[in-house]
Amino acid sequence: MELKLAFIGFGTVGQGLAEILLESKEELAQKYNFHYKVVAISDKLKGAIYHPEGINLKQALDLAKSKKSLEEYDGAKEYGWDSLKTITDTNANVIIEVSWTDIKTGEPALTHVKTAIENGKHVVMTNKGPVAIAAQELMTLASKHNVEIRFEGTVLSGTPALNLGLRNLAGSRITEIYGIVNGTTNYILTEMENGLSYQEALKKAQELGYAEADPTGDVEGWDAVGKVVILANVLMGASITKDNVEREGITKITPEDIKQAQQEGKRWKLIARLRKTDDDRIIASVRPEKIPLSDPLANIMGPTNALTFRTKYLGDVTIIGPGAGRLATGFALLTDLLDINRILMLKQK
């Protein structure tokens, strides 16, 4: 069996996955019986290529890395197909959705994912938009069309937050999930503790590429809200939207607040929190909280992420790891692809 892959979007994460696929091709085949060919790449500005027999991924990656157009690729059957035509008209059976996130509408990714499913194609994605807006709808649609969808990288990138909750903690009775799910704000708070003002820390985060030119999505908590919604709906059986999440960003935290917390033996963290009440309601929030230094989350510094699962039978389980990055997020897609491959192999037996 061989998966035929099509990339929708070929930016940081798409190229990260491509790098891993090229570097690990033999190991993936030998250890996991994972065989693939990339048949198409469609990117808004970088161009698009398709060959039903497979494209030369190394050549495509080299072009993208040297900021050249994919139209310069030598040997494709078709050039310039847009995302939807690539999804519907190529022979790909797995769509890798790595275009931009729009947390408000989910588009254009939501349409990409629905179209792929309706055309009988499996989907892996790191794009929070469609999952935060329509996780249940997409999972139901996928099951109706007998295809798999996976989105491990939408929360904590390749650090296995969703798979841990769905698989290893299945049956553990998760009552609360809370943690640091946005690296940019954690980096800013860390630098403020090192003596910088909020503005200085933000500037440094932007220089290092942790924060975008418009940092609102991170510093006002919107990115974390999207992740809270995904965690609630995927792991806690809820059906909440961003409007059900109480939200406050970090912009009002002052150096004095930071010092005050230090004197109390605490640290400010932007905490995403989900709690199941006794009558099974979900209370969701994203806001700065003063965390005692004895809590593992208080010691997560810089852009690192961490998440604690409070469970009835296992107590607290905390995972710590990267929440972003080219290879870390590319790896999330690889875990999703391996998972789909495993399921398809089982179905074949």
Ligand SMILES: NC(=O)c1ccc[n+]([C@@H]2O[C@H](COP(=O)([O-])OP(=O)(O)OC[C@H]3O[C@@H](n4cnc5c(N)ncnc54)[C@H](OP(=O)(O)O)[C@@H]3O)[C@@H](O)[C@H]2O)c1
């Ligand atoms: N980077 C991370 O660490 C990280 C972590 C977790 C999740 N994610 C999510 O993963 C996704 C990809 O992230 P990224 O960092 O790779 O972003 P990126 O570097 O901006 O790449 C996104 C690519 O998608 C292309 N694109 C946008 N709309 C498209 C469309 N309609 N059809 C085809 N291509 C389209 C863009 O094209 P042009 O720019 O060439 O026009 C761009 O090359 C995002 O949804 C992001 O939120 C990223």
